[in-house]
Amino acid sequence: MAPPLIGITTYLESSARWGDWHLPAALLPASYHRMAQRAGARAVLLPPDEDPDAAADTLSRLDGLVTAGGPDVDPARYGAGREPHTGPGYPGRDAWELALTREALARRVPLLAICRGMQILNVARGGTLVQHLPTTAAHRGAPGVFTPHEVAPVPGTLLAKVLEEEPAVAVPTYHHQAVDTLGEGLAGTAHALHDGTVEALELPDADHFVLGVQWHPEAGDDLRLMSALTAAAAGGLNR
Numbered sequence: 001m002a003p004p005l006i007g008i009t010t011y012l013e014s015s016a017r018w019g020d021w022h023l024p025a026a027l028l029p030a031s032y033h034r035m036a037q038r039a040g041a042r043a044v045l046l047p048p049d050e051d052p053d054a055a056a057d058t059l060s061r062l063d064g065l066v067t068a069g070g071p072d073v074d075p076a077r078y079g080a081g082r083e084p085h086t087g088p089g090y091p092g093r094d095a096w097e098l099a100l101t102r103e104a105l106a107r108r109v110p111l112l113a114i115c116r117g118m119q120i121l122n123v124a125r126g127g128t129l130v131q132h133l134p135t136t137a138a139h140r141g142a143p144g145v146f147t148p149h150e151v152a153p154v155p156g157t158l159l160a161k162v163l164e165e166e167p168a169v170a171v172p173t174y175h176h177q178a179v180d181t182l183g184e185g186l187a188g189t190a191h192a193l194h195d196g197t198v199e200a201l202e203l204p205d206a207d208h209f210v211l212g213v214q215w216h217p218e219a220g221d222d223l224r225l226m227s228a229l230t231a232a233a234a235g236g237l238n239r
Contacts, residue, residue: 004063004233006041008032009097009117011070012048012090031218032068039226041233048096055099056107064110064209064233067097067117069216072177078128085132085176098124110209110232112225115175118201118212125183133176138194146172146219149192151199157189158211159200162228168193169222171215178214208232 008028016025026047033043046058059065074089075082077098097117101124104111113121119129133139141147148170153160163169179198182188190200190213201212209232217225233239 001234001239003040003042004230004236004239005044005061006036006064006066006230006233007044007046007058007062007100008036008066009068009093009100010045010047012093028068029218032066035218035223035226036066036230039223039230041226041230046096046100048092050092052099055096055103059100059103059107059109060238062109063236063238064112064229065100065104066229067101067111067113067120069115069117069174071116072131073116073119073123073129075129075131078123078126080128080131083131094120105203105206105210108206108208108237110229110236111211112209112229113201113212114218115214115216118214119177119179121201121210121212122179122183122186125186127179127183127186128181130178130180133178133197138173138192139178139197140174140176144174146174146216148172149194151190151215152193153190153200154188157187157200157204158202158209159189159213162211162224164224171199171213171217171222172219173215174219175214208236 010026010028036043072087097120138149150168152168186201188198189202199214203210
C-alpha cells in the first residue's frame with residue numbers, strides 16, 4: 001500500500017524573496033514536510049483557498065491533515081476585541097484552516113494541529129484564546145528561536161500514550177498566545193510545568209485521531225507525534 005498522503009497548511013505572504021524574485025508566495029518551513037516524510041508519509045502543501053467548497057474536496061483526497069503554526073488568529077473569530085500585543089489579521093488563512101479543521105472532524109480525517117493549528121482547533125469548537133501570555137522565555141524566547149520547556153501529559157490520554165506515558169517531556173516552543181476557554185468537547189491533555197498553560201488538546205469522545213499541541217514537533221527530533229498521525233492516516237477512511 002502507498003504511504004498515506006498528509007496535507008499541511010501553509011502561510012500566504014504578500015511579499016517573499018528568493019533568488020531574483022520578490023513576489024507573493026505560499027510558503028512553509030521545510031521542517032514540516034521533512035517531518036512527515038521521515039515518519040513515512042507523503043506530504044502535500046495546502047495554501048489558503050477562497051473556494052468555500054475547497055475544504056471538503058481537499059479532505060476527500062487526503063489521508064491526514066496537519067494544521068501548521070503561524071500568525072495570531074483574528075480575535076473576532078472567537079468574539080473578542082483586539083488587544084495591543086495581538087498581531088495583524090490573516091483572514092484568508094483563518095477561514096481556510098477553520099474550514100479544513102471542521103471538515104476533518106466531520107469526515108474523521110486524522111488531524112495533528114500544531115501551535116496556531118491547536119488554537120484554530122479550539123476556536124473551531126467555540127473556544128477562546130489568551131491573546132498574550134506574560135513575557136517569558138519559556139513560551140517565546142529570542143525572535144525566531146525555538147526554546148525548550150517541559151510539559152506534563154495527562155496520564156491515560158491519547159497524547160500520553162503517544163509519548164509512552166512519560167511524566168514530563170521537553171518540547172521546542174515559540175508562541176505568545178494560548179488556549180483560554182476550552183472549545184466544545186475538547187480536553188486539555190498537557191500543561192506547562194512552570195505555569196500550567198494548556199499545551200495539548202484532544203477530543204476524548206472522538207473515534208479517530210485528533211490531537212493539538214502548542215509546541216513545534218517539526219523543530220525537534222521526536223517523531224512520535226507525526227508517526228502516530230501517519231499510522232492513523234494509513235488506516236483511515238480514505239485508504
